[in-house]
Structure formats: C-alpha cells, structure tokens
Amino acid sequence: MESKVSPQYIQTSLAASLTLGFQQGAFHRNAKLKGLNLLLHYDEGCMGSCHFCGLSRSRRESPKGKTFIRVAWPIYSLEEIIERAIGKDQIHRVCISMITHPRALEDTLYVIRRFKEETALYISVLITPTLIRNEDALKAMKQAGADRVGIAIDAATPELFDRLRGKGVGGPHRWDHYWDIVEKSANVFGRFYVGIHLIVGLGETEREMVEAIQRGQKMGAYTHLFSFFPEKGSPMEDHSLPPLDQYRRIQLSRWIINEGLGSFDRMKFDENGRVIDFGVDINPLIEIGEPFMTSGCPGRDGKVACNRPYGNERPSGPIRNFPFRPEPEDIEEIKRQLESWKNGILE
Numbered sequence: 001m002e003s004k005v006s007p008q009y010i011q012t013s014l015a016a017s018l019t020l021g022f023q024q025g026a027f028h029r030n031a032k033l034k035g036l037n038l039l040l041h042y043d044e045g046c047m048g049s050c051h052f053c054g055l056s057r058s059r060r061e062s063p064k065g066k067t068f069i070r071v072a073w074p075i076y077s078l079e080e081i082i083e084r085a086i087g088k089d090q091i092h093r094v095c096i097s098m099i100t101h102p103r104a105l106e107d108t109l110y111v112i113r114r115f116k117e118e119t120a121l122y123i124s125v126l127i128t129p130t131l132i133r134n135e136d137a138l139k140a141m142k143q144a145g146a147d148r149v150g151i152a153i154d155a156a157t158p159e160l161f162d163r164l165r166g167k168g169v170g171g172p173h174r175w176d177h178y179w180d181i182v183e184k185s186a187n188v189f190g191r192f193y194v195g196i197h198l199i200v201g202l203g204e205t206e207r208e209m210v211e212a213i214q215r216g217q218k219m220g221a222y223t224h225l226f227s228f229f230p231e232k233g234s235p236m237e238d239h240s241l242p243p244l245d246q247y248r249r250i251q252l253s254r255w256i257i258n259e260g261l262g263s264f265d266r267m268k269f270d271e272n273g274r275v276i277d278f279g280v281d282i283n284p285l286i287e288i289g290e291p292f293m294t295s296g297c298p299g300r301d302g303k304v305a306c307n308r309p310y311g312n313e314r315p316s317g318p319i320r321n322f323p324f325r326p327e328p329e330d331i332e333e334i335k336r337q338l339e340s341w342k343n344g345i346l347e
C-alpha cells in the first residue's frame with residue numbers, strides 16, 4: 001500500500017479536520033477556528049527528541065499514534081484539504097509546520113506554492129531552524145507566498161532549551177541558532193512578521209519567561225504563548241501544568257510587551273521570580289479580556305487567526321487561551337485566578 005506522506009498528504013489539527021468537515025463535531029462554547037494548522041508527515045516521524053513533545057523520537061508510541069500539542073492530528077490528502085478550504089470564508093490563514101526531517105524544507109515550499117496558487121489564504125510557516133542554514137531558505141519561502149514565520153523556541157532559557165531539546169536529550173536543536181534564525185527571519189519577512197512560540201511551565205521562572213518575550217520583541221518578533229500540557233507517553237507526561245495564576249501573569253506581561261505598553265525593565269519580580277508589578281495599571285487590561293485570548297498570527301481583519309481552540313487544555317476547562325473574547329463571567333474567573341496565589345490558594 002502506498003504510504004501517506006508529505007507533500008501529497010499532510011496532517012491537520014483536529015480543529016481543522018472538524019472545520020473542513022472531515023469529521024463531525026462542534027467546539028465547546030461555539031468557538032470558531034480561523035486558522036488551519038497543518039503538519040508535514042513522514043513515516044520516520046520527526047528526528048527531534050524534544051522532551052515535552054508528542055512527536056518526539058523518544059516517545060513510546062509509533063508515529064501513527066502520536067499527538068502534537070495535545071490532540072490527534074489526522075492525515076488527509078493535500079488536494080482534498082485545499083479543495084475544502086477554498087470558499088470557507090471563516091478561514092483566514094493556513095500554517096504549515098515543518099518537522100525535523102531532511103525533506104521538510106523542500107516539501108514546505110511545495111505546500112506553500114499550492115496554497116498560494118489555489119487559495120486566497122494568508123500563509124504562515126512554523127519553521128524548523130535546525131534545517132535552515134542561511135537567509136536563502138527564508139527568502140524562498142517568502143517568494144513562494146508565505147507572509148509570516150513562526151519559530152518554536154518553546155523553552156525560555158538556554159539551560160532549559162539545552163536540557164529538553166538539545167544536548168540533554170541527544171537532540172539536534174541549538175538555542176543560539178534558533179535566535180539567530182529569529183533575527184534572520186525578521187530581516188527577510190520584516191519586523192513583527194515573525195512570531196516566537198514559548199511554552200509556559202517547562203521549569204522557567206516568570207522573570208525568565210518575561211525576559212525571553214522581551215528578547216523577541218527587541219528582535220521584531222511577537223510572542224505566541226502556550227501553556228505546557230503533558231503529552232501522554234512523552235518523557236514529561238508526569239510533569240504538572242503551570243498554575244493558572246502564573247499563566248495569567250505571563251499572558252498579561254506578553255500583552256504589555258507586545259502592545260508596546262511596557263517592558264521587562266519596568267516590571268518587578270519577587271525573590272522567586274514572580275511578577276509583582278507589571279509597571280502599568282493592569283486593571284483596564286484585565287477588563288478588555290484580550291490579553292487572555294490565544295496569541296498567534298493574524299488574519300484578514302488584523303485579529304488573531306491562529307486561535308487554536310482547546311489546543312492547550314481540555315474543553316471542560318479552565319480555558320487558558322481563549323479562542324474568543326472572554327465573557328464577563330470569564331473575566332471574573334480570571335480575576336479570581338490572578339488573586340489566588342496572593343490568598344495562598346494555588347490552583
């Protein structure tokens with residue numbers, strides 16, 4: 001039997017599969033997906049060994065049983081995905097995730113071109129810096145039709161990166177090279193046409209996370225925030241989720257930095273690295289609710305298209321990244337979560 005591999009076949013997020021009608025179902029609280037997340041697929045899987053990732057080589061299950069950011073990623077033909085995406089007004093953007101595989105760069109270019117020629121969608125690429133040596137590959141992606149790139153730095157400090165993604169796990173990724181590619185991407189795509197992914201809860205302090213967000217901002221990269229979720233079968237399956245109050249403070253800090261309202265230098269941290277002063281009045285920011293929405297590449301309306309409904313938590317909640325604007329009762333809940341550590345209640 002012919003094996004279903006990229007570029008002719010590609011994995012979609014479960015949310016994309018539902019939105020394109022490959023599977024039946026609706027999202028909790030009627031969340032609407034605006035960005036299609038796709039993932040290259042090869043029989044050999046990803047050559048990375050990232051400790052927290054569902055695609056990691058070191059995971060116990062076979063590539064077919066793997067999940068990536070918490071949910072299963074079903075495989076469909078690229079032809080059919082494009083056909084179904086055409087005319088779906090709800091979708092603004094497609095994102096092609098490379099994985100660490102020798103064919104990924106060439107196949108990514110092929111998939112970008114197909115979407116550019118056959119759809120009107122904006123195109124992001126979640127690139128694998130390890131496969132990119134210079135600006136030529138980035139220029140080729142831009143020329144093929146991508147308007148934005150994302151870089152999954154994931155771990156906020158060089159030590160954590162090395163321990164969880166690099167030498168510590170016999171993996172190929174290197175911290176300095178990742179940041180070098182952030183810089184090169186900003187040169188090629190333009191400042192703030194680049195986004196970095198950071199995962200809260202891998203063992204960093206809040207101070208370290210905020211510092212990484214600020215570093216990205218200086219280089220012209222927005223931060224797209226994720227909350228660690230233990231992938232079953234991955235070496236970190238028993239590692240706990242970051243407390244909600246921690247995640248909320250980081251969401252606020254990210255918003256303040258990315259919106260240019262403040263900076264790391266103006267924030268204050270306690271002896272455990274927790275944010276104790278954001279340097280600006282956070283009350284109006286909490287009321288608007290946007291800081292707690294999913295952060296990701298924008299769509300036609302300038303608002304986040306990559307809203308990844310329930311990519312980070314169980315739909316039963318509590319919601320960490322809101323795929324829609326939080327309702328007044330959500331805001332009240334968020335306030336309680338932010339207050340909880342002060343009251344000594346850790347959720």
Ligand code: SF4
Nearest residue numbers: 095124150296297306
């Ligand atoms: S934020 Fe979303 S669309 Fe942008 S690079 Fe990351 S996964 Fe892709």
